[in-house]
Amino acid sequence: MHLTADRISKRFGGLRALDEVSLEARTGEVTAVIGPNGAGKSTLLGCLAGMIPIDSGRILIDGAAARLRGPADLIPLGFTRTFQNIRLFEGLTAREHLDLARRSRERISGKGSAPDAMSLLRRVSLDDRAGALPAELSYGERRRLEIARGLATTPRLFLIDEPAAGATLSEQRAMADLIRSIAEDGIAVILVEHHMDLVARASKRVVVLNFGRVLTTGTIETIRQDPAVVAAYLGTTA
Amino acid sequence: MLIQQLINGVLASGIYALFAVGFTMIFGIMGVLNMAHADFGMVAAVAIIWCVGAGVAPLPAVVVAAVVMLLIALIVERTALRPGRRYSGDAAVEMPLIASIGAGMILQNGAAVIFGNKALVFPLRLRGFFHVGDYLVSQGLALSLVVSAVLLAGLEVLVSHTGFGRQVRAVAQNRNAAEIMGINTERIILLAFAISALLAGVAGCLVGVSYGLVAPYMSIPYAIKGLVAMIVGGVGSLPGAVIGALLIGLAEALTVNWLGSQLRDVGVFAVLMLVLAIRPAGIFRLAAVR
Numbered sequence: 001m002h003l004t005a006d007r008i009s010k011r012f013g014g015l016r017a018l019d020e021v022s023l024e025a026r027t028g029e030v031t032a033v034i035g036p037n038g039a040g041k042s043t044l045l046g047c048l049a050g051m052i053p054i055d056s057g058r059i060l061i062d063g064a065a066a067r068l069r070g071p072a073d074l075i076p077l078g079f080t081r082t083f084q085n086i087r088l089f090e091g092l093t094a095r096e097h098l099d100l101a102r103r104s105r106e107r108i109s110g111k112g113s114a115p116d117a118m119s120l121l122r123r124v125s126l127d128d129r130a131g132a133l134p135a136e137l138s139y140g141e142r143r144r145l146e147i148a149r150g151l152a153t154t155p156r157l158f159l160i161d162e163p164a165a166g167a168t169l170s171e172q173r174a175m176a177d178l179i180r181s182i183a184e185d186g187i188a189v190i191l192v193e194h195h196m197d198l199v200a201r202a203s204k205r206v207v208v209l210n211f212g213r214v215l216t217t218g219t220i221e222t223i224r225q226d227p228a229v230v231a232a233y234l235g236t237t238a
Numbered sequence: 239m240l241i242q243q244l245i246n247g248v249l250a251s252g253i254y255a256l257f258a259v260g261f262t263m264i265f266g267i268m269g270v271l272n273m274a275h276a277d278f279g280m281v282a283a284v285a286i287i288w289c290v291g292a293g294v295a296p297l298p299a300v301v302v303a304a305v306v307m308l309l310i311a312l313i314v315e316r317t318a319l320r321p322g323r324r325y326s327g328d329a330a331v332e333m334p335l336i337a338s339i340g341a342g343m344i345l346q347n348g349a350a351v352i353f354g355n356k357a358l359v360f361p362l363r364l365r366g367f368f369h370v371g372d373y374l375v376s377q378g379l380a381l382s383l384v385v386s387a388v389l390l391a392g393l394e395v396l397v398s399h400t401g402f403g404r405q406v407r408a409v410a411q412n413r414n415a416a417e418i419m420g421i422n423t424e425r426i427i428l429l430a431f432a433i434s435a436l437l438a439g440v441a442g443c444l445v446g447v448s449y450g451l452v453a454p455y456m457s458i459p460y461a462i463k464g465l466v467a468m469i470v471g472g473v474g475s476l477p478g479a480v481i482g483a484l485l486i487g488l489a490e491a492l493t494v495n496w497l498g499s500q501l502r503d504v505g506v507f508a509v510l511m512l513v514l515a516i517r518p519a520g521i522f523r524l525a526a527v528r
Contacts, residue, residue, distance in 0.1 A: 072417050089412055092408065100421075103401050108420070153420065
């Protein structure tokens with residue numbers, strides 16, 4: 001899978017949320033999108049997920065234009081996503097979340113096409129919480145369940161929105177390792193995140209957004225030394 | 239006399255529970271009140287009367303009535319409720335509420351024009367009584383209670399223990415996330431609506447079976463009791479709707495015993511006010527079908 005966002009623009013009234021933003025995501029790689037609050041990161045993720053209609057630009061999958069008309073198109077295209085504000089089903093147990101996602105995948109690709117729920121729960125260290133409702137899980141566990149739910153749909157592209165919000169340092173590291181392992185399994189990952197340490201641990205390619213525009217793209221090392229990024233992202237004078 | 243009234247109250251609660259569960263299911267999944275819900279019961283009952291009157295045998299008449307009622311219910315869903323899903327905020331709630339009141343009035347007045355504004359004799363009535371010790375148990379109401387219990391137990395199994403039920407709960411709890419999981423939310427809403435309409439249809443027919451008469455405007459008191467039972471039990475809770483129905487059935491029976499049948503609804507609304515004062519969110523504090 002090779003996803004290309006080609007000069008995507010989005011306006012909300014007078015606010016230009018995205019201004020000709022381009023980026024690429026490839027199988028086996030984590031493409032991180034960073035930027036200060038209001039830079040347009042979550043809007044970009046919403047556009048890539050078909051949940052926010054774009055005003056102009058194209059989204060290409062392996063060179064062909066993707067037909068993203070709404071959330072219902074995500075699973076057939078092999079896309080999945082998590083949210084900045086976690087969206088779980090409060091009346092369903094952890095296991096039921098994964099069964100639901102597996103069933104959706106199997107409706108499209110046939111029986112046996114989705115991974116076993118318990119193996120996914122083990123992967124995100126929730127195998128002993130299979131019968132727990134979201135309200136009984138810690139914040140970090142809820143984040144991991146949302147990721148496991150996405151994995152249960154056997155995605156080709158995983159859009160992950162601020163997975164370390166509210167996490168401790170050790171949880172951030174574990175999350176970075178989990179995200180890297182997802183990419184290593186042959187999934188293209190686009191990661192929106194604030195925490196630079198997590199980004200550095202999980203991703204080699206970073207896109208920096210500011211005021212809806214791509215400020216720069218590069219490795220975490222080059223990004224960290226870019227005076228414009230430091231000024232925009234850290235709010236300091238370079 | 240008191241025990242006889244309590245028996246009557248428990249027996250009557252079966253029909254109230256069927257209406258209440260339908261109301262709460264639709265509210266839990268769609269976030270709207272379908273004020274035409276109880277009218278589907280009237281439509282099913284008068285459709286059976288019409289079929290049997292035309293010479294159709296009872297069993298095929300029930301099937302034809304179910305099909306007619308489902309078609310009418312789906313038209314109401316498409317025309318009165320579905321347009322509201324294009325909006326958010328107050329409009330998404332108020333538009334279907336008002337539109338479904340209108341749909342209910344059309345169904346009631348339509349039935350009155352076709353069949354006359356009068357009570358109609360239901361052909362499949364059960365008018366006998368069982369003698370249990372010193373007490374009488376209406377055969378029709380006993381059948382209603384058994385049918386209601388079986389249907390509601392089946393619904394509980396469907397919602398709590400099947401893949402379809404998981405999808406229903408997911409749509410009720412977060413429609414947006416359910417769509418991302420690949421659930422066809424419109425299909426789930428339509429199926430859940432059809433199930434709730436069928437429950438109302440069965441309830442309407444059980445009114446005819448139990449009391450022997452149905453009428454174009456019969457749905458109004460049942461709509462009120464179904465709504466009260468839903469609120470008392472906790473909006474969106476299936477077990478809550480059943481408990482709410484039982485409470486108002488008993489309250490109604492006790493009021494009849496103490497104050498006479500003219501004031502039977504006083505007890506129903508007293509329970510409503512009491513519960514709202516003590517537990518404003520209802521006995522089962524839930525906001526979604528579970």
